[in-house]
Amino acid sequence: MRLSARAQAMSPSPTMAIDAKSKQMLAEGIDVVNFSVGEPDFDTPEHIKRAGMLAITEGHTKYTPAAGTLELRKAICAKLRDDNGLDYKPEQIVVSNGAKQSIYNAFMVLLDPGDEVIIQAPYWVSYPEMVKLAGGVPVAVNTDESTSFKMTAEMIKAKLTPRTRAINLNSPSNPTGAVYTARELEAIAQLAVDHDLIVVADEMYEKLLYDGAEHISIASFGPEIKRRTITVNGMSKAYAMTGWRMGYCASETVYAKAMADLQSQTTSGPSSISQKAALEALTGTQAPISEMRTEFDRRRQYMMERLNRIPGFAVKVAPQGAFYLFPNVAGTLGMTVRGRQINTADDLGQVILEQANVGVVPGSGFGAPDYLRFSYATAMERITEGLNRIEALLREAR
Ligand SMILES: Cc1ncc(COP(=O)(O)O)c(C=O)c1O
Known part of the structure; x- marks a missing residue:
């Protein structure tokens, strides 16, 4: 075998x-x-569970568009505008089976064989594996307590080669809990723009912040970096919805279309029932x-x-x-x-x-x-x- x-x-x-x-x-x-x-x-909060049950009884049990329903993509646009200061249109949003699929989609549409992706270490275990599955080469930037487990723009710069295609950013970070400040992000954004790199920004833990830390989306530093960023988020951690498998990403239309096409040929759209529940999660009480x-x-x-x-x-x-x-x-x-x-x-x-x-x-x-x-x-x-x-x-x- x-x-x-x-x-x-x-x-x-x-x-x-x-x-x-x-x-x-x-x-x-x-x-x-x-x-x-x-x-x-x-x-999972009661009102979200009820929305899932109602989706079943009301017959929302059929295929949805590969990128997710329009109503959910509109709600994600509103969330990104209100929480993150990011202006996207529904055709720039792709809803997936968890953020995991969104990140995998991103590397699949970005990377050609041998393209390098900068990843801060300690990293979430799946990033290097997903980069490799997509034919890319993960390049770790090792961090420790001396920089509070964050990579600086200088540390990234030292790892750039002509093959560098993207920077994978994860703030707040799994496993270290590190949160990048506005200043740190701005320097990384500038580097990405100067070297024409794409940033895959995994913001899964944005709602779980402590000690007065603030979450800032790297794409919010202006049109040049927004053009080069794929912002990933999802329902799993903020709404205790891991089993519903609901994630999404926002990007330039060209990337979003490619990711939606990829989904259409592999998994199709995510669960119609979970999408109704995710809509309630985003539009209902945030308490x-x-x-x-x-x-x-x-x-x-x-x-x-x-x-x-x-x-x-x-x-x-x-x-x-x-x-x-x-x-x-x-x-x-x-x-x-x-x-x-x-x-x-x-x-x-x-x-x-x-x-x-x-x-x-x-x-x-x-x-x-x-x-x-x-x-x-x-x-x-x-x-x-x-x-x-x-x-x-x-x-x-x-
Ligand atoms: C940093 C990070 N990103 C993405 C995910 C994937 O989340 P999901 O696929 O459940 O949306 C996880 C889950 O552990 C994570 O820790």
Whole structure:
């Protein structure tokens, strides 16, 4: 049996793998605390669920246009205008099966074989894989605490080659929670314009901000950068709608048309039912977002303080967005925990899962081998329990 070179070059998502292992242990009756999940633990708000149910009873159960319904694309235009100061027409919007598909579509229509895409590391695990699937070459810009996990325009400039086609930007970031300031974004926008690069701006976590951080869309710095930006967003994180699979992007018509054509030949339009629910999410009350955000903030502060008390762990930069903490665990390397030597953060993740029954994601999949990712999209009691277990385990270490 032979797989294509494309399939062989692909790595499975490590976050999904840990999540699957944790769920398998749970199914075996083991009480696992799962910090690996990248989805809000809250239920989809009632009014959104009702809109989905109504869509079914009213018969909105047929194919929609490949780019999504006109009413939803109009609502997305209104959202982008009101929240982000971006003026788009419905034909510039493509609604997809989650933001994941939007990002994949973007690379598929942008890249020719060998085209390079700048990606800030630590990165969301899927960016490099999607770039490779589209025939491109991911080029990581490594960041750490010294620049608060953000790449500067100078760092990007140092990686440019004649093959550089795009910059992938993710603010607020998964896994670090870094949020770019207006000044930082403006410098990157200028660089993109000067070198005629496209920016794929993943703004999935824009609503989950802390410590007074502000979200700014890079496309809002003027017509030159807007022309070169594909802005990606979706319903999963802000509205606790991961399973509905609703994402979208906004771009110049030429890119939007190509992405809609790609969808028309591969997946067709996304679910008609989910589109009705997404319409309600965008046009109905926004109150549930701030309730979720307040709770996430409470957990973030608690978890950060507790992680900093665990031997060998350090959260040196407070995340300003999303729902993850990304402690540096280099201080644990060389320790022995229950007879097992910790040589890498991957070893540590495994020991924590097997000995403390807590699921965390090793940083290696995010291009940051000395870190672990903790999601705080889990109830407070479970956070306390999981951290108690890890702290007790690491206090035994020698
Ligand atoms: C940074 C980032 N972008 C995009 C996505 C994809 O979201 P979805 O496909 O559920 O819309 C995720 C999900 O984990 C993410 O963390």
